[in-house]
Amino acid sequence: QGTIAMEILRQHQGRLDAVFVAIGGGGLISGVANYIKAVRPDIRVIGVQMNDSDAMMQSVSAKSRVALQDVGLFSDGTAVKLVGEETFRVASELVDSYIAVDTDAVCAAIKDIFVDTRSIVEPAGALAVAAIKQYVARNKTKGETYAAILCGANMNFDRLRFVAERAEVGEEREALFAVTIPEERGSFKRFCTLIGDLPGGPRNVTEFNYRISDAAQAHVFVGLTTHGKGESAKIAANFSRHGFQALDLTHDDLAKEHVRHMVGGRSALARDERLLRFVFPERPGALMKFLSHMRPGWNITLFHYRNQGADYGRILVGLQVPRADSKSFQSFLDTLGYPYVEETENPVYRLFLRT
Template sequence: MTTAAALPTDDDAEATTDLLSRIRVARVYEVAQESALEPAPLLSVRLGHRVLLKREDQQPVFSFKLRGAYNRMVQLDAAQRVHGVIAASAGNHAQGVALAAAKLGIHALIVMPVTAPQVKVDAVRRLGGAMVEIVLVGDSFSDAQAAAVQLQAERGATFVHPFDDLSVIAGQGTVALEILRQHPGPLHAVFVPVGGGGLLAGVAACIKSLRPEVQVIGVQAADADAMARSLEAGERVMLDEVGLFADGTAVKQVGAHTFALCQQHVDAMLRVDNDAICAAIRDIYQDTRSVPEPSGALALAGLKQYVAAHGASSDGALVAIVSGANMNFDRLRFVAERAELGEQREAVFAVTIPEQRGSFRRFCAALGQHNITEFNYRIGDASQAHIFVGVQTAGRGEREALVAAFHAQQFGVLDLTDDELAKLHLRHMIGGRSLLAQDERLYRFEFPERPGALTCFLSQLHPDWNISLFHYRNHGADYGRILVGIQVPDAEQPLFERFVATLGYPYVDESAHPAYRLLLRG
């Protein structure tokens, strides 16, 4: 956990007082509603602590973002309104701008990445109607923002920043005013999802001004942790790449205003992985029968991580802001698969047993009464058999006990529960080892998921190198994941490594991965 708060200066105190005044007069309720602060009874029992969910996913655009967008746009003067506004967004901010544009009669040009979830693009068109023009550019929010800056210079429109604007921050800060009004009793901590930092900055500044004893903890996806890294470094950090699963918070660099405010007011930052996010989505569904988007479940994933590290407490409730529910339906398949892993309710192993009578019976005895979620086996050679197995567990303790049981039978075992290669690819393609892949190199790639993207990737592979293994599975997300085995003679390895580096896709060399060598390599 990253500790974030810095000692305030006189200038900081003045800026915070000014921001609190802005929050108190923010004009958000012309479009937004005061969202519910709901108990989560099932989670509260499980965690031994009262858990409350701030339901920003129930806003008219299914996200908190309309608060800041409207508060910024309603303050435009007559001349600015004539020239219109421009915004860049992966989706939720765009919906807020679109709704504000329709409400205020202001033309809005909204630049979105090609990879933006279709549900968000369609919502922007529906909310903005004739007042909104959409341009799809690039693969990320950063690409869209660069294009928006260029278009702004050409058109003279006012740029409505998704997070690094004091009026936007003030609009988002009204969430904190509501929390404090709705729960005047003991409050231990508020957990806030973080992308560029607008919501966290506004919430933290407000809470620390009015209830300084309440902890404010930001939560980021582990592969999009720009704010956490910036606070650790003491300056804004630019990430080379960001993971896109939690697309609403996939920001490479946080804002200047948001960084300064978070540096002053935020108590700590937490990082959570995709499995933990999926588990939190399921938790919210079980308590509310609502399905948040990945970024919308970030705060709860962090809350659960915090309780696991610090234990149950009776010194006040814990609040998680459920920030949005703009989920592509197809993505639910991936969420359901990974939620069990995120909750430590499924363990995945590769087990090697002797190819002899009685081995399989001993393997089943080691499993005991555990429910099997997946089982893949194919005879490998005359002496050994390799099994890929998924098992329902009640936590890390049972997982470790299973490993010990396998070892007691003198079976070789790889615990793959936390292994991304195994969870994404290997579990879907176990089919035996190949004796024809002696010179095979194995790489895992990510690429923007859009029509023709996979064909485009394949067309860039060098025609002189043979593809010996390939796995792709559509996860309903805005980026694709593939696993590729390519046969490359030893003499051509330097040339191949230079080639891979020029492809332009994030990649991981998995050639030495133990599960690959055990289950698929000859």
């Protein structure tokens, strides 16, 4: 596997400060390090592992091979419990340093590689790029040249769905929040207006999940696009200053992996509820048009939306509409002009959401 290093040095004969290599059992980095240190010992060789599959890092630190009890399987190409005896010896002698990366960072790196090359690599193949980004951010390096070895493209479609979900958060292009708003008429619209007035310009809503559960307060799960890293805390503080208590969930694994899919359930407060699926155009103002056309007496009891990257967004909405307002409600739907399907009699709704 050292021939990979030979190809790198033959094709790039200029400045090269470091080569980043993913580590599973250690064969690839042993070959790469052997060749580079023999030909260009000035080039740093940096090993990369997942933070939940770091057998080599632990072994080097302990100065003897460490067998892990369990390893994470997201990067299955590097999920090794015990590194090889010879590869451990070579890595201990020749590898300059190590970096551990997490799942979100790898997902973001997979997206970066796709954007740059239109190639889709597997998680193990993206470890080196994730590490370069982390290395540069941590060390504030400038003007250096790095090489990343993309060592696998065994990606299946189901895993790609997960990668797409986590890439925006991993790159901090998306921020997640739990926001508490008053359970009163107009508060939902005020909150949406605040999102449009955030400092730095309006943000796209990537996710919005809500189910009425309390007579006084509403707890909303919200995803927003961001303009850069570290912005989520500022947005949460801005919400709080305007009377909407907010909890930043951007780095909360429970929220990212589970809770975002679990907002909902039955509610005794959802009387006279009608459930509708809408197709909204993915453009600014589409949601505000919906809210502005609603009668003040119609209360939103459920709202579920997730941006899927399409031209149109699919939204599930529960509305409390008194029976006496049936004609007015139909007129509202006709005037709105968005395609919809009423699901009030859907058996799934009756089983899981309707009281």
